[in-house]
Amino acid sequence: MNKIDAEINYTNPEYYINREISLIEFNRRVINEAMDKSHPLLERLKFVAILSSNLDEFFMIRVAGLKSQIAAGVNELSYDGKTPFQQLNEIRDKLIELYILQEKIWLEDIVAELEKNGIIFKKHTQIDENNFKIIKNFFIENVFPILTPLTLGPANPFPRLANRSLNLAFVLKDKSIDSAERKTGILQIPSALPRIIPLLKDDDKQPYILIEHIIMAFAEMLYPGYQIEFANSFRVTRDADIEIAEDEAEDLLYEIKEQVVFRRWGKAAVRLEVNANMPLFLAEMLRNSLNLERNDVYFLNRAMNLSDFMFFSGGNKSSLKDKPFTARMIPEFMQGDIFEAIKKNDILVRHPFDSFTNSVLKFIKQAADDTNVMAIKITLYRIGSNSPIVAALKRAANNGKYVTVFVELKARFDEENNINWARELENAGVHVVYGVPNLKTHCKILMVVRKESNKLKTYLHISTGNYNQTTARSYTDIGFFTSNDEFAIDAVFLFNLLTGYSQHSDWKHLIVAPTYLRQNIIDKIRREAEQSTAENPGMIFAKFNALAHREIIQELYKASQKGVIIKLICRGVCCLRPGIKGISDNIEVRSILGRFLEHERIFYFKNSGKDEMFLSSADWMTRNLHRRVEIMFPIIDKKIKNKLFSILESYWEDNTKSWLLLPTGEYEKIKPKKGEKKFSAQNYYLTQLKALN
Numbered sequence: 200m201n202k203i204d205a206e207i208n209y210t211n212p213e214y215y216i217n218r219e220i221s222l223i224e225f226n227r228r229v230i231n232e233a234m235d236k237s238h239p240l241l242e243r244l245k246f247v248a249i250l251s252s253n254l255d256e257f258f259m260i261r262v263a264g265l266k267s268q269i270a271a272g273v274n275e276l277s278y279d280g281k282t283p284f285q286q287l288n289e290i291r292d293k294l295i296e297l298y299i300l301q302e303k304i305w306l307e308d309i310v311a312e313l314e315k316n317g318i319i320f321k322k323h324t325q326i327d328e329n330n331f332k333i334i335k336n337f338f339i340e341n342v343f344p345i346l347t348p349l350t351l352g353p354a355n356p357f358p359r360l361a362n363r364s365l366n367l368a369f370v371l372k373d374k375s376i377d378s379a380e381r382k383t384g385i386l387q388i389p390s391a392l393p394r395i396i397p398l399l400k401d402d403d404k405q406p407y408i409l410i411e412h413i414i415m416a417f418a419e420m421l422y423p424g425y426q427i428e429f430a431n432s433f434r435v436t437r438d439a440d441i442e443i444a445e446d447e448a449e450d451l452l453y454e455i456k457e458q459v460v461f462r463r464w465g466k467a468a469v470r471l472e473v474n475a476n477m478p479l480f481l482a483e484m485l486r487n488s489l490n491l492e493r494n495d496v497y498f499l500n501r502a503m504n505l506s507d508f509m510f511f512s513g514g515n516k517s518s519l520k521d522k523p524f525t526a527r528m529i530p531e532f533m534q535g536d537i538f539e540a541i542k543k544n545d546i547l548v549r550h551p552f553d554s555f556t557n558s559v560l561k562f563i564k565q566a567a568d569d570t571n572v573m574a575i576k577i578t579l580y581r582i583g584s585n586s587p588i589v590a591a592l593k594r595a596a597n598n599g600k601y602v603t604v605f606v607e608l609k610a611r612f613d614e615e616n617n618i619n620w621a622r623e624l625e626n627a628g629v630h631v632v633y634g635v636p637n638l639k640t641h642c643k644i645l646m647v648v649r650k651e652s653n654k655l656k657t658y659l660h661i662s663t664g665n666y667n668q669t670t671a672r673s674y675t676d677i678g679f680f681t682s683n684d685e686f687a688i689d690a691v692f693l694f695n696l697l698t699g700y701s702q703h704s705d706w707k708h709l710i711v712a713p714t715y716l717r718q719n720i721i722d723k724i725r726r727e728a729e730q731s732t733a734e735n736p737g738m739i740f741a742k743f744n745a746l747a748h749r750e751i752i753q754e755l756y757k758a759s760q761k762g763v764i765i766k767l768i769c770r771g772v773c774c775l776r777p778g779i780k781g782i783s784d785n786i787e788v789r790s791i792l793g794r795f796l797e798h799e800r801i802f803y804f805k806n807s808g809k810d811e812m813f814l815s816s817a818d819w820m821t822r823n824l825h826r827r828v829e830i831m832f833p834i835i836d837k838k839i840k841n842k843l844f845s846i847l848e849s850y851w852e853d854n855t856k857s858w859l860l861l862p863t864g865e866y867e868k869i870k871p872k873k874g875e876k877k878f879s880a881q882n883y884y885l886t887q888l889k890a891l892n
Contacts, residue, residue, distance in 0.1 A: 218278065
């Protein structure tokens with residue numbers, strides 16, 4: 200231990216930013232994108248909706264986890280020294296600010312701009328006679344028969360409401376008697392009903408009405424003989440984390456399917472959102488019925504579940520959306536045999552700027568139809584719907600290839616989708632493996648084995664992102680094609696690790712979690728510190744999604760003290776606190792948000808001029824390094840290394856979509872300095888595409 204290590208307590212809570220608060224700060228940056236008028240209107244609406252979706256997940260997983268700790272009597276402190284109870288209180292304060300900001304943007308900006316562009320929201324009390332007839336017919340023919348109104352009482356206890364369902368609460372007065380007694384009615388709006396219903400057009404304006412307002416308009420049909428004194432919407436969020444004792448589960452697929460159903464109906468409530476006009480006594484009744492604390496209730500002066508308003512992104516208002524672009528066709532793959540192209544050189548592709556269809560999908564389609572291909576192996580984490588990848592794998596199996604697919608059933612909120620794909624693949628003759636016990640298979644790798652000149656030749660695609668054609672159009676991710684034999688040997692051992700029990704240790708290039716990756720990263724950070732001098736300082740330059748691993752943060756602090764220049768582009772959670780005098784002076788952290796979700800993981804280490812560049816499926820988080828099968832791999836080709844470094848540099852130059860992490864844990868928008876031109880990295884790469892096309 201050196202003198203610096205002996206004098207400094209690296210576990211000091213003041214050196215860390217709370218993980219949950221950092222995640223809230225990320226969502227603050229998301230909602231700020233909704234205020235940025237460089238985005239078209241419907242794209243700004245999208246950011247408002249994304250915030251609602253993100254907060255749902257935050258409550259279902261992060262808040263639920265803290266509540267579970269309290270219920271179990273666990274008093275483990277966070278990195279910044281807070282108990283679960285203290286964290287919940289701070290979360291509440293931060294979220295109230297966020298809700299108010301979202302409400303203001305939605306009501307004063309987005310809705311107002313939508314109206315200027317002919318999209319209007321009406322309540323049932325605001326529509327004319329013709330539209331009233333339309334919604335009445337719609338209610339009677341399409342809504343009324345499937346509703347199940349409940350009246351609370353001794354024979355009808357409070358119902359088990361589905362997670363994130365939209366509900367209505369009614370206060371009912373019996374018209375037949377003169378009494379102060381009131382009853383409470385509860386109605387869960389079926390998810391099968393459309394949320395947003397168009398009304399008759401008024402000149403160039405298109406009005407819409409929400410399903411809850413239609414039901415409120417005819418609520419007395421649900422409760423004949425009763426007067427509706429109050430009608431208010433509310434929404435319940437439940438704990439949605441799935442816990443499975445895999446050693447005890449005889450059928451993992453069946454067990455996960457059961458847990459997905461239980462998540463929707465059976466787990467404890469963690470949040471109650473109610474309409475701001477709801478009487479306090481009614482909100483209290485709901486809160487008590489759900490066994491929630493007062494701090495778990497949020498009063499909203501806007502529509503519930505703004506995620507539903509993504510409905511408008513699918514419309515024909517192209518002037519209100521991002522301009523479409525044509526991804527670059529990969530020159531090496533444009534003509535002839537894709538295998539010959541990969542055999543000549545390693546090839547790097549970067550989505551969405553490079554075509555997913557013309558690279559990854561073309562590779563797997565050709566493999567499915569090539570008579571010389573013997574086997575295909577692939578890991579699937581988040582697959583998406585109507586997947587052409589799955590279609591190609593099924594065709595490969597039908598064509599007699601030996602196809603092995605690793606479907607991660609435990610991919611959070613994609614479990615049900617992945618179960619369906621797994622069954623479909625099995626029915627097509629594909630050998631489906633459900634991952635490694637007690638670990639998530641998060642690495643992204645595709646292996647094709649081909650018979651060439653009476654020998655087997657292996658071709659690989661390794662990626663930072665999922666085999667998902669939808670996210671490939673909206674996430675930045677990097678894919679790497681190679682036929683390098685040493686990579687191929689590693690890939691064989693990796694797939695053997697996934698299918699069976701393997702303790703292989705002689706890896707040539709792949710660095711695999713959970714066995715080796717954490718220590719490898721630490722070793723590389725320490726090497727930078729050891730080699731760093733005042734004349735030739737070390738450098739670590741990285742772009743990834745999250746930093747929440749205390750040991751790695753401590754090593755970065757130590758490297759900073761040795762003069763290593765550390766530049767981190769960390770989109771989301773960052774528990775490292777930069778700018779602490781004598782601890783993290785040489786560390787700068789930035790976050791970039793924009794049209795595309797920055798998802799790639801690129802890691803550069805100067806290594807005294809013998810620079811190293813790596814790509815990875817893993818962020819620097821405990822879950823990635825300890826509880827998942829991940830891979831990090833080196834880029835050897837100098838031309839590709841230079842291209843990756845230029846990506847890091849261009850994002851560091853961004854002065855329009857970049858945020859600087861302050862020592863306080865807050866983020867400050869980076870703006871062009873005096874005389875400096877505006878520069879957006881994402882726009883720069885889009886502009887390059889225009890020049891090509």
